[in-house]
Amino acid sequence: MFRGLAIAASGLSAQRQRIEVAAQNLANAETTRTEEGGPYRRKVVSLAPKVAMPIQTRPVLPGDPWILPPRVVEPVDLLGGVQVQGIEEDPRPGELVYDPGHPDADENGYVLYPNVRASEEMVTLMEARRAYEANATVFEAVKSMLRRAAQI
Known part of the structure; x- marks a missing residue:
């Protein structure tokens, strides 16, 4: 049950990040000069499954002085949920x-505008908002089940 809360919470966090980045992209859709000198570059949130990191070395038994060599790697455990892997610039x-x-026009009179498309960002906002709502619904359902289980 608690794992369900953690999975839904990870989804809420990831979708909130997508919403923030899409809003930032929309706010900078006309920014032709940044601190770096060029136009604003669209940002994209990269999501990945939440996993436990593989263990490189560990004792064979708790408290045991014997340790597995570094080449022995345990399989990766899928924890469930999602995490933000990074925020990259759209190439x-x-x-x-x-x-x-x-x-900001060059010597030929041309201006390089950001690679942000408002329609694409609006679709991203709607997708992220709906996914956020779905995760919030799951979170509330699991919380309700935990409350009922505690009453038994």
Whole structure:
């Protein structure tokens, strides 16, 4: 039961991160110059299954002085749930627009805009919001089952 809470909570956390990054992308959709000098680059949240890290060395028995050699690796345990593996920049190029009056225009009058598409970000926001709601529903259902089990 508690594992169900942990899995739902990991989903809530991951979807919250996706929502925050999509909102940041939308807020910077017109940012043509960042501190690095170029246009804003769209960010993408990378998710992965939550797993326990393999153990490289361990005692054969608790309190035992014998230790398995480093080459012996236990299989990875799938814990269930999801985790944010990282936030990467989208490698797609931005749009080049002719606007000679823009302060960031090059010598030919072109401005390089961010590689953010508002429609794509809105879809990401809707997906993440619905997944967040689904995880919240699961969390509440498991919590309700735990309450009922405690009454028995």
